Amino acid sequence: MIIHCPLNQKTASMLNMFAAAGAEEFYLGYRNAGISKEDCFNRRFGGQINFDSVESALAVCENAGRIGAKTFVAINELFYPESWHDALIDDVKKLSAGGVFGFIVSDINLIIKLKKADSGLFIVLSSTAHVMNAKAAAFYRGLGVDRIVLPRQLSPGEIIKIASGSKDCGFELIVTNEECPYLEGVCSYCHFPGEESPNICRQATLYNHLPVGFGYSLDSCGVCALYSLRDRKDFVLKIAGRGLGGDLILKDIRFLKSVVEIIDESETEEEYGRKCAESHKETFGERCGRKCYYSVGRMPDLNVTGETARPQMVQGVVKWTSSLSYDNLSEDVSGEGGGN
Amino acid sequence: MTTRMEHAFYISDPADLKYFHNSRFDRIYFGNEFCEFLLPTEEQMEKTLEFARRAGAGFTLVTPPCSERCIEKCERLIEALPGSAEVVFNDWGLLQAIRAAGKTPVHGRLLCKAKKDPRLGFKGEPFSDYFTENNLQSEYLELLSALGAGRMELDNVFQGLRLERDSEIKYSLYYPHVCCAATRKCYFANMAEGNFKFRTIDYCPVSCAGENIAIHNLGAEVFMQGNAQYYANDRMTVGSADGLIDRLVYMPVFPNHNFTRGEPLFLDWNRLFEVKEQRVLWGEEPDETLAGMVARAVKSAAGGIRNVLDIGCGEGRHAELFAGLDYYGIDIASKALERAGENKAGKFICGDILDLIGYDGFFDMAVDYGCLHSIAPWRRREYFEAAGRIVKTGGVLILCAWTGKESPLPAFYVEGQIPEWSVSAGDIEKAAEGLFDWVEKKTEKRTRLSMMFAAMKRK
Numbered sequence: 001m002i003i004h005c006p007l008n009q010k011t012a013s014m015l016n017m018f019a020a021a022g023a024e025e026f027y028l029g030y031r032n033a034g035i036s037k038e039d040c041f042n043r044r045f046g047g048q049i050n051f052d053s054v055e056s057a058l059a060v061c062e063n064a065g066r067i068g069a070k071t072f073v074a075i076n077e078l079f080y081p082e083s084w085h086d087a088l089i090d091d092v093k094k095l096s097a098g099g100v101f102g103f104i105v106s107d108i109n110l111i112i113k114l115k116k117a118d119s120g121l122f123i124v125l126s127s128t129a130h131v132m133n134a135k136a137a138a139f140y141r142g143l144g145v146d147r148i149v150l151p152r153q154l155s156p157g158e159i160i161k162i163a164s165g166s167k168d169c170g171f172e173l174i175v176t177n178e179e180c181p182y183l184e185g186v187c188s189y190c191h192f193p194g195e196e197s198p199n200i201c202r203q204a205t206l207y208n209h210l211p212v213g214f215g216y217s218l219d220s221c222g223v224c225a226l227y228s229l230r231d232r233k234d235f236v237l238k239i240a241g242r243g244l245g246g247d248l249i250l251k252d253i254r255f256l257k258s259v260v261e262i263i264d265e266s267e268t269e270e271e272y273g274r275k276c277a278e279s280h281k282e283t284f285g286e287r288c289g290r291k292c293y294y295s296v297g298r299m300p301d302l303n304v305t306g307e308t309a310r311p312q313m314v315q316g317v318v319k320w321t322s323s324l325s326y327d328n329l330s331e332d333v334s335g336e337g338g339g340n
Numbered sequence: 341m342t343t344r345m346e347h348a349f350y351i352s353d354p355a356d357l358k359y360f361h362n363s364r365f366d367r368i369y370f371g372n373e374f375c376e377f378l379l380p381t382e383e384q385m386e387k388t389l390e391f392a393r394r395a396g397a398g399f400t401l402v403t404p405p406c407s408e409r410c411i412e413k414c415e416r417l418i419e420a421l422p423g424s425a426e427v428v429f430n431d432w433g434l435l436q437a438i439r440a441a442g443k444t445p446v447h448g449r450l451l452c453k454a455k456k457d458p459r460l461g462f463k464g465e466p467f468s469d470y471f472t473e474n475n476l477q478s479e480y481l482e483l484l485s486a487l488g489a490g491r492m493e494l495d496n497v498f499q500g501l502r503l504e505r506d507s508e509i510k511y512s513l514y515y516p517h518v519c520c521a522a523t524r525k526c527y528f529a530n531m532a533e534g535n536f537k538f539r540t541i542d543y544c545p546v547s548c549a550g551e552n553i554a555i556h557n558l559g560a561e562v563f564m565q566g567n568a569q570y571y572a573n574d575r576m577t578v579g580s581a582d583g584l585i586d587r588l589v590y591m592p593v594f595p596n597h598n599f600t601r602g603e604p605l606f607l608d609w610n611r612l613f614e615v616k617e618q619r620v621l622w623g624e625e626p627d628e629t630l631a632g633m634v635a636r637a638v639k640s641a642a643g644g645i646r647n648v649l650d651i652g653c654g655e656g657r658h659a660e661l662f663a664g665l666d667y668y669g670i671d672i673a674s675k676a677l678e679r680a681g682e683n684k685a686g687k688f689i690c691g692d693i694l695d696l697i698g699y700d701g702f703f704d705m706a707v708d709y710g711c712l713h714s715i716a717p718w719r720r721r722e723y724f725e726a727a728g729r730i731v732k733t734g735g736v737l738i739l740c741a742w743t744g745k746e747s748p749l750p751a752f753y754v755e756g757q758i759p760e761w762s763v764s765a766g767d768i769e770k771a772a773e774g775l776f777d778w779v780e781k782k783t784e785k786r787t788r789l790s791m792m793f794a795a796m797k798r799k
Contacts, residue, residue: 038470052378078453079475107453109479133408135433153524153540154407161408181525182537182569185403188456188520190471295539 001226001263003256004072004172004238009048010245012060017066021250022257026064027072027104029242030057035087042074042104043128044242054091058098070101072150075243076126079107090115096121099204106185108143115144122146127174130185134165135216140171148237149174151184152220152293156228159294170234175222176252176294177241222293223259223280227272230263255283346511346587348400350604352378353597354388359592360395368392369589371402373430373450374522374568376410377544378598379403382420389422401427402595405450406433407524418443428493439488445507447484449493449514449602452476454501456520458559458571461498470500481507493589495519496573498559503584512587516572525565541567554718566596581739587678609673613654622710626658629784629793630709630740634661636706636780637736637795645704649730651693652711653677656684668703670696705736713741713751713760720771721761728775731798737776739768743783743792749790758780762789770794775799 005023007015015026029042029050041050051057061071073095080088092103092114099310103123105111106129114121127149131137137148147170150159163171180187229235236261239252258279266272349360350369360368370388372378375725380388385401392399401421403414414434418427418441427438430448454474476492482502484492489511494501495518503511525538552563557781560571579585636643650663652670654676668687673679677688689696693711706727715723727737742751744762751762765781776796783790 036470038468040470079473079477081470081473082477088585107475108483109475112479112483130405131433132431133406133411133433135411136406136431137433137437139432139435155540155542158408181527182521182523186450186522188454190455190457192461292539296542 001233001259001260002236003253004236005249005253006242006244007060007064008242009051009056011244012051012063014246014250015060015063015069016067017246018253019069020254021063022260023069023239023253025070025101025236026061026134027074027238027242028057028060029074030091030149032053032087032091035084035091035326040077042076043078043106043126044074047243049243054094058095058100059191061095061098065099070123071099072102073100073106074126075110076104076106076128078128078188080110082109085110085113089113092121093117097284102147104149110189111140111143111145119144122239123147124170124172127151127183128185128231131162131292134162137162137166137169141166145279146170147172147236152222153184154294155296156294159225159229160232163235170236171232172238173222173229174240175226175243175256176220177248178220205208220291220293221288223256223276224273224292225294226263227269229264250285256278259281289314344586345473348587348589349397350402350514350589350595351593352380352402353598354380354384354391355599356595357388357391357591360391362395365395365397365418365590367398367400367587368395369400369402369428371428372596372598373402373404373428373448374519374596375526375543375544376404376407376413378566378596379410379413380598381419382417384598385417385420388756389425398424398426400428402428402448403672404430405433405522406431411437415441416421426491429489435487435489435684440716444491445489446512447489447492449495450519451612451748452492452494454495454497455499456495456497456518458498458518458562460521461559461573469502471499473730474501476501476509478504478507481509484509491587494578494585496576498573498577499642501578503579505584510587511579511585512589513576513585514589514591515576516568516574520571520575521570522568524567527564528566553716553717563594565594566593568596570594594709595794609671610675613676613679614671622654622657625655626661627709627729627740629782630658630707630738630790631661633738633780633793633795634705634707637738638665641704641736643704643734645736648705648707649699649703650686651706651708651727652714653680653688656680656688658707658709659684659686662686665705694719694726696726698731701732702734703730703735705738706731707738709740710742712739713763715761717761717767720767724772724775730799731796735798736779737796739794739796742789744789762794765792765794768794772796 002024002025003023005018006029007026008029029044031050031052032054046126057073064071075088076154101122104124104126106126108262111123116122123145124147125140129140130151131140131148133156140148149172151161151175227315239249239254259276262272262275262279266275277288346366347364348367348369349365351357352372356793368388370385371380389399393450401417404410406414415437418438421443423442426444426446426590428446428448429435429438430450435445435647452474455471460471485508490508493512493514496513497518524540526541528539529544530538542664552565554561555564555569556562562569562571566679622672645665647666647668650658650669653671654670659667669680669686669690670689672692678687714722731737741763742760743764744751751760779793779795779797781790781792
């Protein structure tokens, strides 16, 4: 399984460290003030998340190319004004000529136009396209999509069915960082940068009333599901969070590298889970918060002592009525938009 | 030449056919765009189809984003449709099945990628033309035509939408409800399951029960029903001036509920009253604090108290406190009332206090021990209006409810299914404004929550 890692302006200088830790592919975003002053070229924006121009993005991609890593550029807003298309296609041509391997896209208009412009372009379908079944995957494959980032709302069984239905297509799974319950393709809110509450869908809703660490969280993860998918060595493991700092990304890479090794050496799912938990604690200094992607149904360990555990809010700290204690959960943090 | 505007009527539950008017609507939209668990059964669809036939209306089945399991469900429904029916698809995976079955595919509004954020409706706020853009562009429309989908569904978003003129595609506009977001990680289902960490739902207790929770008011009041968030826009802000829209799709209520699926969708109080442990937990003897308040109210009532309504009386636990008075009890659980009728003296009404009619100004006193906190916070005003109707001017209302910090989240779920919300003095004051005045209130610590006891006088 390949580790696919984000880069931003702040972390670009850590590219070699990321690669040495185990990242084999990198993805990033850019903006082009020549097309629009607004920072809405992809689903992440604000701060130093996007590179300031095609040229600065290209320079980083060339650095990655020198160490043999593939690079991908995200142009994955749900739509772009039609008047932008020609300029965007010009950008893609420049980036592709400079060695960028693939482009992460969500908008069908752009997919069709990019393929018309260059049928050899490698197109990765963003998770915001919300592919929930094998027939939808086949539809996008028919448009020329080469790889699909699957939504975090799927179960491992569904992932296997989808992947089995499109054998000539690659698949990416987001496996660390960030999860809003409304993530992926059926959220139509704006995520205005710079606002106190950019994501009103979660921050101004009931999720605000949940105990700290629940609802939306930065430290979500899809690692547990990987054991069920261990036969799919071709899956790409994506680290979400293009706005995150380099130290955290480095820990994510190290953790995922250990997970890939643990999959191979584990004989049972239980052994895999235990070893991953140990690795998580060792890497991040705290136990996993069990905020899972690709998770279905009840939380697995609510009945640790046989009694029904229910969280109680005590001045913002979560206490469980069972023997579990999640006192050290990290703070909920703001993000900028869904999709990676 | 002007195009005739077609008027359609869209519901997710056959019970909402009561809002249909033959003379007003040409077509019925039926199904669910958001939640696969609320899709109609084949029997429900057949009944609604029959209704449409009798009304001389066309029929459109509406389908949601689909898991593998949902695709199979939808395919069965599509197979059962007559050849003239349309099917709205909100998942590209379903398009092939619609075409293979010979039905007419219609591009759903969830696939129309536009910003649907109510903040874009702030009056006087400038926003750039960017926000009227969307994915319904030339390449997309060509693709749709090639795939046999000649109609696209649109949300009536505040900021308007730029629509492609040079196309054969027809547009429908949904009003008044605009969907902002939907998810498989449904709030209601997760809360009912005790999952505060939001997991994908593969089984649904349908604990949403069709309730609308107000979640924020930025640009417009936004509600959550089931797994979707929405706002209402009662002005036609999309396409009305362009002449591009030839169908208006009216939703009498937000279509993300289905009470009549024939499954246990309602909060099942009857089931709870069959659980002996639950009855013991609630208590079988009258509450002493309540007894004291009732005694004081009876003693101090100027005009005397001759009758009383026990709201949410259950099995009549408190009936003996009202010996000598004309005692009435009302409860939604018929099982509880059967037991009350066997063991207690009084008249018992099976029903919802919010819907009680025929007792206007009838009661000298109403007593509520643990009913108010079972009513969702957004319906508390309705509760006090109902209480205000039945209690005489100068009459008494005694309330006992879980109390704590104000929150739209339930304080807990009885048996993991029935939500109970804590009620603060501020909540009561706001909901009862203009109807009742405080007479007495106190709080007592009970288990991990406290209980508020309050006596109020009808203005």
